Amino acid sequence: MALGRAFFDRPVVDLAQALLGCVVVRDDPAAGRCSGLIVETEAYDGPDDRASHARFGRTPRSSIMFGPGGRAYVYLVYGMHRLLNVVAGPDGAPGAVLVRAVGHHEGVALMAARRGQPGSTSPRLAAGPGLVTQALGVGLELNGTDLTRQGPLWLAAPPREVAAALAVDGIVTGPRVGVAYAGSPWAERPWRFGWRDHPALSRPFPRSGVPGA
DNA sequence: ATAGGGATTCTC
DNA sequence: AGAATCCCTATT
Numbered sequence: 001m002a003l004g005r006a007f008f009d010r011p012v013v014d015l016a017q018a019l020l021g022c023v024v025v026r027d028d029p030a031a032g033r034c035s036g037l038i039v040e041t042e043a044y045d046g047p048d049d050r051a052s053h054a055r056f057g058r059t060p061r062s063s064i065m066f067g068p069g070g071r072a073y074v075y076l077v078y079g080m081h082r083l084l085n086v087v088a089g090p091d092g093a094p095g096a097v098l099v100r101a102v103g104h105h106e107g108v109a110l111m112a113a114r115r116g117q118p119g120s121t122s123p124r125l126a127a128g129p130g131l132v133t134q135a136l137g138v139g140l141e142l143n144g145t146d147l148t149r150q151g152p153l154w155l156a157a158p159p160r161e162v163a164a165a166l167a168v169d170g171i172v173t174g175p176r177v178g179v180a181y182a183g184s185p186w187a188e189r190p191w192r193f194g195w196r197d198h199p200a201l202s203r204p205f206p207r208s209g210v211p212g213a
Numbered sequence: 214a215t216a217g218g219g220a221t222t223c224t225c
Numbered sequence: 226a227g228a229a230t231c232c233c234t235a236t237t
Binding site for chain 2: 075087129
């Protein structure tokens with residue numbers, strides 16, 4: 001059962017936290033299904049956020065960020081890595097959440113094969129935003145995909161036991177990665193969220209904390 | 214039409 | 226610490 005549109009209609013920083021524990025499902029007709037648990041996210045807000053692609057206003061690339069929530073925003077960085085984002089709603093309010101890391105769920109073997117590491121069961125197969133798309137087989141052709149309906153790429157609510165485990169472990173926050181160019185205060189905003197001590201985190205959080213602290 | 218740069222990852 | 230690599234945005 002896919003998460004409905006209403007789930008995404010909230011401030012992007014709230015959405016970034018709400019997505020932790022959710023399941024990102026990749027259904028490829030040829031390769032089959034794999035899915036992962038979202039364990040790390042970052043929020044990118046509207047034009048005021050100097051780290052966000054929306055800082056240039058509505059451009060061809062960022063236009064998806066200005067649309068309704070619950071759609072995928074996939075783009076290329078550094079000429080080689082594809083990054084997956086979840087657009088926040090409502091329509092007209094730009095914002096997107098970068099999926100920085102996912103943990104194992106379904107189709108680990110398929111994900112390992114896509115990573116070029118057949119047979120690996122490392123929990124860190126998708127520990128990093130570029131690795132997430134590589135492991136899940138997410139390409140630019142999926143930009144704009146409606147994540148609220150079962151299809152090639154969609155999102156599901158956290159399984160019961162996952163939600164329970166996350167509640168026990170807690171959420172850590174920190175500054176977003178690789179956005180020094182944005183300057184103060186945007187580079188320091190604690191808009192990176194992670195499942196505390198999860199093995200699939202992309203890299204250590206410099207300081208521990210709780211949302212809102 | 215062209216130049217500057219990046220929400221990364223891997224290797225030296 | 227540095228390269229790989231190309232699309233996007235801004236500027237001329």
